Amino acid sequence: MKKLICLLFVFTFILTSLCSCHGSDGIPAFELPESFDTNEPIEITFWAKSDTNVAMSDVYRKAIADFQKIYPNITVKLKLYTDYGRIYNDVITNIPTMTTPNVCITYPDHIATYITGENVVVPIGELMNDSKFGLGGSEVKFDSPAVSEVTKKFLDEGKVGGVQYALPFMRSSEVCYINKTFVEKLGYTLPEILTWDFIWEVSEAANKKELVDGEEIYSINGQKVMIPFIYKSTDNMMIQMLKQKGADYSTDNGDILLFNDVTRDILYTVRDHAATGAFSTFKISSYPANFLNAGQCIFAIDSTAGATWMGTDAPNSDIDDSVLVDFETVVMPLPQFDIQNPQMISQGPSICLFNKQDPQEVLASWLFMQFLLTDEIQIAYAMTEGYVPVTDKARENESYLDYLSREGENNSTYYDIKIKATKIVLENTENTFITPVFNGSASVRNAAGQMIENITKQANRNKEVNDQYITELYSKMTSLYALDSLQDNQVGGSTKQEFGKLPTMSIILIVTLILIWILLAIYTIFQSFKKKIGQK
Secondary structure, eight states, X not given: OHHXXXXXXXXXXXXXXXXXXXXXXXXXXXXXOSSOOSSSOEEEEEEEEOOSOHHHHHHHHHHHHHHHHHSTTEXXXXXXXXXXXXXXXXXXXXXXXTOOOSEEEEOHHHHHHHTTSTTSBOOOHHHHHOXXXXXXXXXXXXXXXOGGGBOHHHHHTTEETTEEOEEEOOBBOEEEEEEHHHHHHTTOOOOSSOBHHHHHHHHHHXXXXXXXXXXXXXXXXXXXXXXXXXXXXXXXXXXXXXXXXXXXXXXXXXXXXXXXXXXXXXXXXXXXXXXXXXXXXXXXXXXXXHHHHTTSOSEEEEEGGGGGGSSTTOTTOOSOGGGOOOOOEEEEEOOBSOTTSOOEEOBOOEEEEBOOSOHHHHHHHXXXXXXXXXXXXXXXXXXXXXXXXXXXXXXXXXXXXXXXXXXXXXXXXXXXXHHHHHHHHHHTGGGEEOOOOOTTHHHHHHHHHHHHHHHHHHHHTTOOOOHHHHHHHHHHHHHHTTHHHHGGGOBTTBOOOXXXXXXXXXXXXXXXXXXXXXXXXXXXXXXXXXXXXXXX
8 A cells, every 4th residue: 555655656746747847937037136246156158169270269268267367256167069050959958957058159040949948048138238237337347348339230130039139249251262263264354243154154164174194184173073163051052042132031920932933043053053063062072172272163152250271371271281282262252143232141150148047147147248249359259260250349449450451461360361251241241131030940041051952962963853853842841841830830920939738648647647546545535434443
């Protein structure tokens, strides 16, 4: 009897735990404390992305050390990742157990998914404007930029559903890195503004082969390998081409407009040039920089954040010196369809703040977030690659202006291509656009790029790409990325998901438990009554 009761208690505890998770509101919404306790030891975690450019990691570590000198009661634990996708996956994994980081480098697309959990991410609109602890606040112990000093265009990118959830950390865009030597060898002159027609034409011209000593080689480079045009991010490629043609791929409310006739035309163009071998992608061939530096590519489109990998003198080049080719490298804005109305994507990491039980811990994390926007950190990080600071204050800083003036020195610190790429972003800030953000927008982005990948592979294999194939591809992408279910979760632009009714199994378990306890009570009463009668 005692064993039965113990088992029932265990069963009750497990069931109660499971049911309490369903529809739970999580931790309370963050409320800003009146003051910050500088005596209480606080440990916060910061998840950041850093690739093989060790200078980035050094900037993070120095920022943490400097911040801890200002606030000695705060300890910042740094965790580095090699790509943003891994950060996203780990955050999603840790949300149910409330073990997310305090601050992490992220993208608004990712935040749109994080906030489907109640009070997971702290909205920072009121925080930013708080007179004491907001940006430039009176109680902040360092020279924090004011809200007005953060570039508004970049700040607005941190809004999801009209609510400010992120601060911009760095901004970049995509550019085209060009082997000018080969372009001129083919008899062409680079135009003032790059166009898609020019890139396709030169790429096809570079794709000619000849027979030398019984071996087929490319005439332009005398090698067996040549992929004239390689695009790093096919997500961006499709999105930007659609934007330039006035055919957006989704709306802020989550309406998916990707599968249209303009997309079909773009896919046919990709097919035509992939079939000849004039075009390929990073996922299919590998890093554009490696082909460019080896003289096996003429147009490499990649982020300005990859500038130090591009060109003969690239300080971070990944290929052996023995295969490097000497050529003149030129960096230009993205190719356009309409040169009178240039469009290029705005990208780069943002920072978000996760909610915790202890408001002091959240406030400490918020102070650290602000510290990442101070001039010294913004300028130091921007100098690692072709990033631009996100504050007007940092961009007007004498140190930063001096950095930009060093074009021509062309060394590892002041690499020409990096500085030129940076200037392109600065000069085209008003020509950049941001993509709609909603719960599932990352999936729509993935579908956009995957279609180009599939078409390129199909063309490489000499398989047919026709209207039927593209129609089936649309259906395949919808199913693969569950796009048909996304719009059901977008009500009035909201990214919140309501918990539904209890699952049938949960209801059955609860009813079963109630019946067991009723039977147990009846049995106990009966045994007690039986015992009393026996005693009489």
